[in-house]
Amino acid sequence: MAFSEWAKKADFDMMFKRYNVIIEGPAIKPEDDPDVKKVLPKDEPFKSLAMAVIFGDTEKAVQATKSALDMVSPLDVIEKGLAKGMDAVSALYAKGAYFLPDIMLSADAMTAAMAVAEQKLGRAREKKGTVVSFVAEGDPHDIGKNLVVMFLKANGFEAVDLGRDVPDKEVIEAVKKYKPVMLTGTALMTTTMTAFPRVAKALQEQGISVPVFGCGGGAVKRDFVESYDMGVYGVKAFHAPKLAEAALAGKSWKDLRKEYPKVVGEFVAEYADRM
Amino acid sequence: MAFSEWAKKADFDMMFKRYNVIIEGPAIKPEDDPDVKKVLPKDEPFKSLAMAVIFGDTEKAVQATKSALDMVSPLDVIEKGLAKGMDAVSALYAKGAYFLPDIMLSADAMTAAMAVAEQKLGRAREKKGTVVSFVAEGDPHDIGKNLVVMFLKANGFEAVDLGRDVPDKEVIEAVKKYKPVMLTGTALMTTTMTAFPRVAKALQEQGISVPVFGCGGGAVKRDFVESYDMGVYGVKAFHAPKLAEAALAGKSWKDLRKEYPKVVGEFVAEYADRM
Amino acid sequence: MAYKDPDDMVFGHAKFPVLEHWNVQFGAGYVVPEVKVAPEAGTERSKETLVKEMASIAEQAASRAVDIGLPAFMLEQEHVFQQTYHPDWGYACTLAQAEVLKKYYDEYGVRAALRQTVGDLRIEEKGGLRGSEYDNRIAETIEECCKAGASDIAAETMGGKSVLDYGVMRGDIRAILFGIGYLGSIDMEYFWTRAVNICSKYDTRPAGDTNCSGANTCMYVAGGLLGKDMSHTAAALARAISAARSLVAVECGATGPLKDCGYENTIIKAITGVPICQEGKNAVCAHADVMGNLTCQVVDCWSNESVFHREEMGGPTPAVWLQATGYESALMNTAIQTGNAKTLRDLYTFTDMYRDPQGTLLAYPNAFRVGKAIVEYGKDIYLRARAAALEASKVMMEAYEAKLLQLTRFELDTLRKYTSILESLPMEAEIFVDQCMREYPRKIPTFDPKSYGL
Amino acid sequence: MAYKDPDDMVFGHAKFPVLEHWNVQFGAGYVVPEVKVAPEAGTERSKETLVKEMASIAEQAASRAVDIGLPAFMLEQEHVFQQTYHPDWGYACTLAQAEVLKKYYDEYGVRAALRQTVGDLRIEEKGGLRGSEYDNRIAETIEECCKAGASDIAAETMGGKSVLDYGVMRGDIRAILFGIGYLGSIDMEYFWTRAVNICSKYDTRPAGDTNCSGANTCMYVAGGLLGKDMSHTAAALARAISAARSLVAVECGATGPLKDCGYENTIIKAITGVPICQEGKNAVCAHADVMGNLTCQVVDCWSNESVFHREEMGGPTPAVWLQATGYESALMNTAIQTGNAKTLRDLYTFTDMYRDPQGTLLAYPNAFRVGKAIVEYGKDIYLRARAAALEASKVMMEAYEAKLLQLTRFELDTLRKYTSILESLPMEAEIFVDQCMREYPRKIPTFDPKSYGL
Numbered sequence A, B: 001m002a003f004s005e006w007a008k009k010a011d012f013d014m015m016f017k018r019y020n021v022i023i024e025g026p027a028i029k030p031e032d033d034p035d036v037k038k039v040l041p042k043d044e045p046f047k048s049l050a051m052a053v054i055f056g057d058t059e060k061a062v063q064a065t066k067s068a069l070d071m072v073s074p075l076d077v078i079e080k081g082l083a084k085g086m087d088a089v090s091a092l093y094a095k096g097a098y099f100l101p102d103i104m105l106s107a108d109a110m111t112a113a114m115a116v117a118e119q120k121l122g123r124a125r126e127k128k129g130t131v132v133s134f135v136a137e138g139d140p141h142d143i144g145k146n147l148v149v150m151f152l153k154a155n156g157f158e159a160v161d162l163g164r165d166v167p168d169k170e171v172i173e174a175v176k177k178y179k180p181v182m183l184t185g186t187a188l189m190t191t192t193m194t195a196f197p198r199v200a201k202a203l204q205e206q207g208i209s210v211p212v213f214g215c216g217g218g219a220v221k222r223d224f225v226e227s228y229d230m231g232v233y234g235v236k237a238f239h240a241p242k243l244a245e246a247a248l249a250g251k252s253w254k255d256l257r258k259e260y261p262k263v264v265g266e267f268v269a270e271y272a273d274r275m
Numbered sequence C, D: 001m002a003y004k005d006p007d008d009m010v011f012g013h014a015k016f017p018v019l020e021h022w023n024v025q026f027g028a029g030y031v032v033p034e035v036k037v038a039p040e041a042g043t044e045r046s047k048e049t050l051v052k053e054m055a056s057i058a059e060q061a062a063s064r065a066v067d068i069g070l071p072a073f074m075l076e077q078e079h080v081f082q083q084t085y086h087p088d089w090g091y092a093c094t095l096a097q098a099e100v101l102k103k104y105y106d107e108y109g110v111r112a113a114l115r116q117t118v119g120d121l122r123i124e125e126k127g128g129l130r131g132s133e134y135d136n137r138i139a140e141t142i143e144e145c146c147k148a149g150a151s152d153i154a155a156e157t158m159g160g161k162s163v164l165d166y167g168v169m170r171g172d173i174r175a176i177l178f179g180i181g182y183l184g185s186i187d188m189e190y191f192w193t194r195a196v197n198i199c200s201k202y203d204t205r206p207a208g209d210t211n212c213s214g215a216n217t218c219m220y221v222a223g224g225l226l227g228k229d230m231s232h233t234a235a236a237l238a239r240a241i242s243a244a245r246s247l248v249a250v251e252c253g254a255t256g257p258l259k260d261c262g263y264e265n266t267i268i269k270a271i272t273g274v275p276i277c278q279e280g281k282n283a284v285c286a287h288a289d290v291m292g293n294l295t296c297q298v299v300d301c302w303s304n305e306s307v308f309h310r311e312e313m314g315g316p317t318p319a320v321w322l323q324a325t326g327y328e329s330a331l332m333n334t335a336i337q338t339g340n341a342k343t344l345r346d347l348y349t350f351t352d353m354y355r356d357p358q359g360t361l362l363a364y365p366n367a368f369r370v371g372k373a374i375v376e377y378g379k380d381i382y383l384r385a386r387a388a389a390l391e392a393s394k395v396m397m398e399a400y401e402a403k404l405l406q407l408t409r410f411e412l413d414t415l416r417k418y419t420s421i422l423e424s425l426p427m428e429a430e431i432f433v434d435q436c437m438r439e440y441p442r443k444i445p446t447f448d449p450k451s452y453g454l
């Protein structure tokens, strides 16, 4: 073990570079980030509401909501305050300044605060739309699906989570029941992803059409997903809400296949030929 | 450079094994090989004819043919003598006792001797059938195709060699002209193998059907070849005559896809699921 | 500790070598290359097609082994759902591969081992981990694989997954410790006591278990240097914890070679002396990690991880990937034969030791330290897992302070935060479990305490 | 000889390093990993689709380089027919890749080189090698690639192929010598004088040329240990001859790094001191060879060879394969930084030195001997090629007699037979050429003597 001696003479830069450290700019407060500034409300009480979500501080968010409700409507609290905070969080995540647990904490804060506002409202705020999510039959890998569900919820969708190892039949039943704007499937194995074309076919045969059937996960690749109708290959879990929004706006699975990078708003290597 | 010292202390068996040396049996004469014995004629003048081919000795083969023609018919010289020698050579090649250059020299001897016999016959002996071979447009890799042509010729087929970098149109013209029992295409690049489906489609559209369109070469894989009609994925050049014979015997490309390993008479990893 | 000095650990050598049939030894002075290929999509549709697929994978691998002169190799098959769910499929698939390997062993004398990794089908929220239909079928299939000629049996069990997943998503280090270290260890004891028992009736070794479902999940969620889902220092803490958990299989009688994707294996080898499989730079088609060379450091069986079964320009993937791991193993075997094993080992290690905090932790002298921290707490599955994490934290902080390991703010912040949380945890398992049980069953709907006898 | 002692040769170091833009040096003390991926089938259908395909390959490679912390890399693109045939496609494809690399260089500081390997479209029997339409288009495309920002230009020219192919099929060593050694060398001079000339006008290096069409063809026809198409000793003789031929590019002004698949490069590096690319154990998806480690011995740029452009479980192939070569390069760079380069070099070499006669020949001390035999005959392209083969024969026979190298009867017989044929050849080029010209034009319909000024 000559490591300490080696460490003295070696030029690490010739062996590896920690680019994550190299490109790290000076620490800036989230609220000073230019992309956050764009969405952050300038006026109170909305600013405080948004900031509490940005910092993932449940207690403060609930507190701020309670006092804001004395001044403005519950819907404004949600839409002009809390939701803006979540938009800022998404922007920070997309650029690598925020990480997954940050988002989760923010989502928790948002959920708790929203519950308070909705209570005042007297009903649950309307969700943007419903999405049904599942992991294919025989497949236990569910982290990707869990992320998808989390991002959908954080972005105001009603996400019906069917779990993992879900028989085709259950998926079809759920689609019938919830009439979702999007169905998402996750599979990480070559031998379980075969559920997707089966489900797609069964839906078609039963005359049920889903605007978009987003499919992703480890072994799943674009050409596979594009080999059956409705399928749109999903690359990153945080793309899911953007796809759902596009579907809400009337885009079909055919459109999404073609415009994926534009819809999710970033360079996507897997779709590099469609940029 | 510590190699000589290392060579003394290293146990090579832990680093690599030269299995080709390990499994090499004692040297036996070709004529003593059991598979050769099965095909080698016992009586003269046929035995000498076959032996001259087996040893790839052009001079002897011509000499033996000349003297044999005094005793037996030219057709017998060819079929009961020279051709048996070539069968023996194929057997030796298949089991790894003979190598490519051996085959080539035997084929040369056979060709020269046959010319003498055919002269006596007054005409060329009828070939088993015609095969057209080409390398795809834009592709310069032709060794595989050359091997295919060589094996076809050595096994009594008329092989029309269109060369390399052959435009689709020329291939189709040749098929019209020669009406082959088999067409073979070779391509070694992802971007040139696309000629095969184009050619297959053009043939179909013009109502020309070829019993078998054998396709092979570096980048070409079975699933690709089986994605268009007529295509049969060819693995080894020496399989070509067996495929052609099967086609002569009435097998269609559909049959050959299913029965490839049986038709070529050996284990073929690429068709392991169809053994 | 099986080793007194970390410097005594080196690839190709284990304190307790393992002999398997067809003349393969692990840890007996040479490194064995491993190859592993997932069945093609669709072949799972019937028993017949899957059996053929298995035979074809075996044949393609074995013929390449001979063609490039490999003295030995291991073929591993990670079961897909159907292979474990239907014990008769498991039997037939194993038999098909065993027949091929035996043929090559007889014909060429090439040493060949056949690993069957059963799928852990159990789902906490569907019937639980113990005694459910899925659970019973796993046991049956292990037995069928033994009968059909498997050289060894491995698994990647999922105990603690529900809680771990929650921990990953929230950055909750206590949940990670509870999920992997405590629940995971409990389930390992259940699973491996039974598996060892079954294997002992046959000429089949009970090999071991990796914490794929925990530490690898963290590692993959963490991703590359630009990944934004999990801190790499946190993933390293999870790895240290997983060593305390995966150790349980060996304590129950598993002999190794431990499963390839257990990046915690270096730590377990230091403690127990069993041989290990590992994956790294020749597993690029399967996983992206940030320590492709380091994992060679003390390996006994070098693997590629599962890839698609298809054709490459250089041949079918079983052939191609066995060639890749075969050549790397040949390099290591040459180093052994020429007396340079330790130098090569150190080069492997140093290449990645400071590329990422996960490499810092797993560099064998540091892995050894973590091992020592674990054994200090004997069989207390909670305290030893906690100790592993704390020692890992020390290792990383020391390297950071020595300016050898660079960390981003995020990595450093999480490391500091998680360390202080770990430090503040109770010194008694009972209290810790109590605390956890008050919180997690409520927050995590998929967590089934009964599956752990809680 | 650029080196006095073969022991002075080591990976990452060349007597004459080459600097390319975006701050990449070859042979200047570190090994650069290379990645190369063939465009997906069908993308050649239009300029637009091919350009997108090129950009996507570049982007996938560059992002992985950053994600795993590679300090530098080279992207090579081997042109498909259309890229070279249409100079404007060649321009647009190169530009698309250059833009991506520049972006990453600016953003992260990752050093990146862009190699364009033009396709040698020329066909002897269709217009000949000189002045045909194909020939002119190649020259135009080289210039367009330079303009678009290529760091260097390489090629794999095919001079002598017609005669060589005949030689391979008949086991005719004289044809092999004539095809590669004589005709090949003549065509190299024609091709590279022009290419060097074009590159000199731009910030683009004329890199060099491999004898793919000759020695590699022999190596692939020879195949693995169980191959039955060509003797491995004969393939080794062809390789030695090819060194005398590929040397011509450097004599014409090519600077290196020489192209990856030139297994003869060790010999040329010994003679000229230019940096070299090589491929081996990380090129398994493209080629099967029997010396996966040995080729690392004195490499300056480590390559994967072209693979299919598609998705693997671990990511898209440009990412995955750059990771593979990147990690191997990292190991070599660590060895350099810690003062262990020569030990690692010797381990690489010794791993394959006796696996196969081709490895014996190319082991750097032996390669050095062949180099010396070549330079003894100065610029006589015939005599130096013949001397290379004879020295190679000596090298193999010595190893065989020392019982280090095992040979099959076939390998030994062909080696003896070919050696005696080579020995009996005339000592004057003129007489040799005369003999060849009496036989081969008649026997080989595709051979066009005019293409060589004969």
Ligand code: B12
Pocket (backbone or CB within 6 Å): A138, A139, A140, A141, A142, A143, A144, A145, A147, A148, A184, A185, A186, A187, A188, A189, A190, A191, A214, A215, A216, A217, A218, A219, A233, A234, A235, A236, A237, A238, A239, A240, A243, C038, C039, C078, C079, C080, C081, C117, C118, C119, C120, C121, C122, C155, C156, C157, C158, C161, C165, C211, C212, C213, C214, C216, C217, C220, C221, C285, C286, C287, C305, C306, C307, D313, D314
């Ligand atoms: C962690 C892991 C496990 C864990 C899973 C834990 C868990 N909580 O899910 C455990 C240990 C349980 C596991 C088990 C097995 N695994 Co596993 N596992 C992995 C691994 C390493 C990482 C998976 C992961 O979590 N990635 C991180 C998540 C976040 O990624 P993801 O799900 O793909 O989701 C991302 C995207 O795909 C996308 N996404 C997903 N879905 C959707 C949908 C939409 C609409 C959108 C927009 C995006 C999207 O979003 C995410 C990114 O933001 C992969 C390796 C790999 N290369 O994928 C192997 C892998 C999937 N496993 C594999 C295998 C073989 C197994 C086993 C079968 C092994 C065995 N025999 O024991 C068992 C399963 C047993 C069984 N029941 O059948 C193989 C599959 C091979 C094959 N046949 O195809 C893989 C590919 C590894 C390999 N190369 O060998 N595994």
Ligand code: B12
Pocket (backbone or CB within 6 Å): B138, B139, B140, B141, B142, B143, B144, B145, B147, B148, B184, B185, B186, B187, B188, B189, B190, B191, B214, B215, B216, B217, B218, B219, B233, B234, B235, B236, B237, B238, B239, B240, C313, C314, D038, D039, D078, D079, D080, D081, D117, D118, D119, D120, D121, D122, D155, D156, D157, D158, D161, D165, D211, D212, D213, D214, D216, D217, D220, D221, D285, D286, D287, D305, D306, D307
């Ligand atoms: C030698 C070689 C060359 C030589 C060819 C010499 C010659 N006389 O043919 C030369 C140097 C000329 C060459 C050039 C190039 N090559 Co090249 N070459 C190779 C190599 C290494 C071996 C090919 C070979 O001869 N194999 C031996 C023969 C016998 O095999 P085969 O043709 O496949 O035939 C066998 C079977 O397929 C079968 N078979 C074939 N056809 C048929 C048909 C039937 C019916 C049957 C039954 C069987 C059958 O029989 C044979 C076995 O018995 C391959 C590597 C590889 N993995 O294939 C690359 C390879 C084909 N080349 C490649 C490339 C990129 C090139 C170039 C484009 C590089 C460049 N830019 O300069 C140029 C071509 C330029 C141009 N004009 O466009 C790539 C192709 C990548 C892609 N895009 O798909 C490959 C795959 C290597 C790689 N992995 O990168 N190459």
Ligand code: SF4
Pocket (backbone or CB within 6 Å): C078, C156, C212, C213, C216, C261, C287, C305, C306
């Ligand atoms: S991470 Fe690697 S090993 Fe673990 S399941 Fe997964 S694949 Fe098998």
Ligand code: SF4
Pocket (backbone or CB within 6 Å): D078, D156, D212, D213, D216, D261, D287, D305, D306
């Ligand atoms: S052998 Fe390797 S290098 Fe030569 S053309 Fe071929 S592929 Fe390119």
Ligand SMILES: [Zn+2]
Pocket (backbone or CB within 6 Å): C156, C210, C212, C260, C261, C262
């Ligand atoms: Zn694994």
Ligand SMILES: [Zn+2]
Pocket (backbone or CB within 6 Å): D156, D210, D212, D261, D262
């Ligand atoms: Zn090449």
Ligand SMILES: [Zn+2]
Pocket (backbone or CB within 6 Å): D260, D261, D305, D306
């Ligand atoms: Zn190449």
